[in-house]
Amino acid sequence: xxxxxxxxxxxxxxxxxxxxxxxxxxxxTGHAGxxxxxxxxxxxxxxxxxxxxxxxxxxxxxxxASRCFxxxxxxxxxxxxxxxxxDDITFHLEAAPGVVLTSPAATQTFVNSADAAPDWTLRPxxxxxxxxxxVVISCRYGLGGWHTVLQARPGRLDVFPRPPRxxxxxxxxxxxxxxGEHTGRxxxxxxEFSGLRPYVPGDRFRDINYPVSARRGQLHVNQxxxxxxxxxxxxxxxxxxxxxxxxxxxxxxxxxxxxxxxxxxxxxxRVGVVGLGGMxxxxxxxxxxRQFYRIAEMMLDIRSESVVTPDLGRIPRTALxxxxxxxxxxxxxxxxxxxxxxxLRQRGFPLIVVDVLRHExxxxxxxxxxxxxxxxxxxxxxxxxxxxxxxxxxVLGWPSGEHLDGVLAPVRTPLAGVRRGAPAGTSAGxx
Amino acid sequence: MNAGSAERMxxxxxxxxxxxxxxxxxxxxxxxxxxxxxxxxxxPALWTPVWAYAVLAGGVVAVLAGLTGRWPAAVTVAAVxxxxxxxxxxxxxxxxxxxxxxxxxxxxxxxAPPAMPRRLTVPWARRxxxxxxxxxxxxxxxxxxxxxxxxxxxxxxxxxxxxxxxxxVLALRRGPRRDxxxxxxxPGKAAGP
Numbered sequence: 001x002x003x004x005x006x007x008x009x010x011x012x013x014x015x016x017x018x019x020x021x022x023x024x025x026x027x028x029t030g031h032a033g034x035x036x037x038x039x040x041x042x043x044x045x046x047x048x049x050x051x052x053x054x055x056x057x058x059x060x061x062x063x064x065a066s067r068c069f070x071x072x073x074x075x076x077x078x079x080x081x082x083x084x085x086x087d088d089i090t091f092h093l094e095a096a097p098g099v100v101l102t103s104p105a106a107t108q109t110f111v112n113s114a115d116a117a118p119d120w121t122l123r124p125x126x127x128x129x130x131x132x133x134x135v136v137i138s139c140r141y142g143l144g145g146w147h148t149v150l151q152a153r154p155g156r157l158d159v160f161p162r163p164p165r166x167x168x169x170x171x172x173x174x175x176x177x178x179x180g181e182h183t184g185r186x187x188x189x190x191x192e193f194s195g196l197r198p199y200v201p202g203d204r205f206r207d208i209n210y211p212v213s214a215r216r217g218q219l220h221v222n223q224x225x226x227x228x229x230x231x232x233x234x235x236x237x238x239x240x241x242x243x244x245x246x247x248x249x250x251x252x253x254x255x256x257x258x259x260x261x262x263x264x265x266x267x268x269x270r271v272g273v274v275g276l277g278g279m280x281x282x283x284x285x286x287x288x289x290r291q292f293y294r295i296a297e298m299m300l301d302i303r304s305e306s307v308v309t310p311d312l313g314r315i316p317r318t319a320l321x322x323x324x325x326x327x328x329x330x331x332x333x334x335x336x337x338x339x340x341x342x343x344l345r346q347r348g349f350p351l352i353v354v355d356v357l358r359h360e361x362x363x364x365x366x367x368x369x370x371x372x373x374x375x376x377x378x379x380x381x382x383x384x385x386x387x388x389x390x391x392x393x394x395v396l397g398w399p400s401g402e403h404l405d406g407v408l409a410p411v412r413t414p415l416a417g418v419r420r421g422a423p424a425g426t427s428a429g430x431x
Numbered sequence: 432m433n434a435g436s437a438e439r440m441x442x443x444x445x446x447x448x449x450x451x452x453x454x455x456x457x458x459x460x461x462x463x464x465x466x467x468x469x470x471x472x473x474x475p476a477l478w479t480p481v482w483a484y485a486v487l488a489g490g491v492v493a494v495l496a497g498l499t500g501r502w503p504a505a506v507t508v509a510a511v512x513x514x515x516x517x518x519x520x521x522x523x524x525x526x527x528x529x530x531x532x533x534x535x536x537x538x539x540x541x542x543a544p545p546a547m548p549r550r551l552t553v554p555w556a557r558r559x560x561x562x563x564x565x566x567x568x569x570x571x572x573x574x575x576x577x578x579x580x581x582x583x584x585x586x587x588x589x590x591x592x593x594x595x596x597x598x599x600v601l602a603l604r605r606g607p608r609r610d611x612x613x614x615x616x617x618p619g620k621a622a623g624p
Contacts, residue, residue, distance in 0.1 A: 011542030014507040021511050023595045025518040036527040037514050039573040040535040040566025047565045088544045107546040111555050144542055
């Protein structure tokens with residue numbers, strides 16, 4: 001039971017003021033007839049109960065789900081139960097920024113009722129962990145003479161980024177010794193044809209290639225490539241967040257990361273994530289869809305500001321195994337990230353950088369120095385990209401409106417890195 | 432299900448939808464309030480001198496401002512403007528009684544819940560009927576009393592005015608401390624993580 005505090009309503013205050021004004025006018029002017037202006041208001045005041053409303057009411061706020069993806073609809077239900085009948089109950093929903101109220105109207109009113117339970121359908125449009133809405137409940141009691149305001153807030157809603165459709169085409173040169181869907185270099189029990197060899201006792205008869213055997217006069221069997229799983233670690237640069245809401249660098253980075261995670265995990269690959277920005281956070285590569293939700297929950301906490309320089313050396317070997325393919329989503333605006341890229345490359349990790357900066361700094365066309373500064377900025381970024389390319393790190397831009405698959409398309413060949421089991425720090429060198 | 436409230440209700444079945452859900456803001460209530468407000472201001476203006484039209488204009492502005500709901504005191508200002516007009520007018524007893532009833536109607540209508548749909552207007556108005564009836568009875572009683580032409584007494588007028596001010600202060604005084612809410616910004620804040 002929530003304690004409530006009743007106050008004189010605006011109607012009661014207005015009636016009282018009018019009554020005093022009418023009587024005052026009668027006194028000042030000496031015209032007794034002006035009492036007629038105050039009489040109805042005084043009578044209405046006299047009829048309003050002196051006792052205030054119920055001292056407590058039950059208010060609950062519940063959502064149909066505590067987590068959802070961007071664009072999914074959740075239902076918010078607020079219920080109020082009063083031990084006594086109220087004159088009117090008005091619920092007004094104030095949606096948080098980025099949350100769209102789809103139906104019904106934000107304000108709902110109930111008249112002459114003790115219980116009320118309106119519901120609203122909300123559609124969160126931006127990932128994150130936030131309060132979707134606040135509901136202000138206004139109740140009146142005693143012929144509208146008493147008024148109270150309550151506030152109902154549902155719990156936090158975890159909004160996961162909606163992963164774009166991506167295919168798991170990027171693979172490192174070194175694959176895991178686990179069964180997966182990527183074609184490895186070793187022969188195995190996969191489906192991809194990899195070569196021919198003479199028959200040896202023990203080979204399966206269905207592997208015999210009869211046309212080749214007939215031509216060569218000796219039995220030959222088809223060899224197939226092994227299907228192996230891959231390790232993928234996604235790094236998200238959270239040192240800064242620039243750009244308009246919904247298309248900021250961090251939004252784009254998290255969208256891309258979610259897309260890759262959703263693409264690789266169903267095929268048996270192991271995926272991990274490292275958040276660069278403030279305190280270093282990581283999740284070691286692991287398979288299964290459970291890992292998707294662990295990564296998604298970790299990404300919700302990634303939005304923070306800090307001046308701490310991450311020390312990649314603190315990441316344990318289990319979180320960043322040697323030879324793992326690393327995809328970094330970054331706007332490449334922070335020197336610390338550039339240092340981390342160099343460090344990773346020198347440690348021999350196959351690395352791809354996806355540039356998530358979609359908006360250039362605003363310039364004033366009237367100012368020549370402003371335009372010149374923009375040109376210098378562009379040259380600086382081109383030089384930085386060139387330097388990274390010399391280091392063997394492809395930098396792929398992700399323009400607005402383009403699919404991530406198309407962005408990653410230029411990198412098709414398996415990316416080289418140090419061999420598994422080799423000591424960290426033995427560089428594979430530029431590609 | 433994520434219930435962020437202090438207590439849970441007995442169950443959804445307990446919840447009764449006693450009134451219809453609002454789909455659109457209540458334009459009908461606003462129109463009625465505006466109509467009563469303009470009538471309240473224009474009725475005494477028929478018997479006022481020309482200079483009192485300035486008060487009428489101020490009252491009209493207050494009525495319009497009261498419709499927006501952004502300035503709650505505008506409703507009171509409009510009603511006080513109507514009283515000011517009546518004080519300088521040549522309205523007789525029945526006219527003043529009608530003006531008093533118009534003021535009461537306007538105040539009640541302006542206090543209607545926001546966004547009240549048309550189908551809820553009638554049940555809500557029925558709930559306000561006792562107040563209107565009481566006002567009507569009071570106006571009739573005062574009219575009858577004035578018809579008796581009682582002798583004027585300054586002492587009685589002062590006592591009456593003091594009683595009215597005392598009633599005003601008592602009615603609007605703040606409630607006792609034990610009725611206060613949780614004290615976290617809003618009175619009776621119900622839920623939160």
